[in-house]
Amino acid sequence: MKNTTTPSASPRGPAEHDVRDQIVAAATEHFSRYGYDKTTVSDLAKAIGFSKAYIYKFFESKQAIGEMICANCLHEIESEVRKAVADTDLPPEKLRRMFKVITDASLRLFFLDRKLYDIAASAATENWQAVQVYEERVQKLLQDVLQEGRQNGDFERKTPLDETARAIYLVMRPYLNPLLLQYSRDTTDVAPAQLASLVLRSLSP
Template identity: 55%
Template sequence: MMNDLQESPVDGQRGPADHNIREQIIAAAYDHFAHYGYGKTTVSDLAKAIGFSKAYIYKFFDSKQAIGEAICSNFLSEIIVTLEESVSSGRSATEKFRIMAETLTDTGVFLFSNDRKLYDIAIHSCTEKWSSSLKYIENIEHILARIILEGRESGEFERKTPLDETCRAIMGAMKPFVNPVMLQYNLDDLPRDKNEMISLVLRSLAP
């Protein structure tokens, strides 16, 4: 996932936006985090591993979090792209919601099972409310709102409840399967809980 790292305008970055040294730092930091973990790594550790001075790294990032933000922003953006592509394949709003919920859950489970260090960064992003995490949730909310509106226009979903209230309630229902902190404690009861949540939400949306 991280082989083709792309630039993302996130908090804490300094210097030219397209500087290739920034890309080198991000890629090397990801490799270091993947081996040692985000929480146990310092900027000094990264400087030694990358071969740059600590001061030089600070020319591009103002903190370790800023580097983590760049990594997090990249892979969360990739998830959103995948989510958009998956949802677009749905033939109805009902099917699109089901695909959305399943894709988000499956992506989280895949990260937890196959890239625990990256999952660790996602947990930090969520618990510390990094801008990358907040933007990710905002993007999910926008996709959800589009699905709800499509379902209302097609007659699949009820129209009485205010859209913002409907989206908040559904995001709350999906939180145990979208929030990485919560998802790791719900793995034993997947996919039953996920399927029950999807069915419950779709019943609540019925006209």
């Protein structure tokens, strides 16, 4: 997980304060070593060298720190997906790339470091704000791709757009949700491409 701060929960302290980035960077390293669930704010304060009270000036809880780390991770996945989609003008190919890149990036970022996976799992289980924002943005991107495909004549237009987007998102969801992805890892080599092909056949005009 990278440390480019992308706000999700409302942060405390000055908006551009470097200390917040220092706390997030140190917390990311600490969680990767000891795990998110097993770490308290007191443990984190001791490891970073700040007082617990000082950390609370910038984050109201351990979850708020976890939200920031989670938001960074999800922002990285979203950036990869958007870049892949933007690199082609063909809506069917955009959809194929969404399936593939979401899966590949999620696997890499959620499971490269098993201890940081704890944060992603907590975020998905408790439906943190960072997760809600990410899922909404992925669904909006998917809807934009579908709309473009309809305008180009690549996709059918009879089914309501929001219904179509929601259904396809539900097909994608096992490959972008860390809790579900852990049970689908043995199919990630072929399933995303097969599902994309199936979805595209259903979208034929």
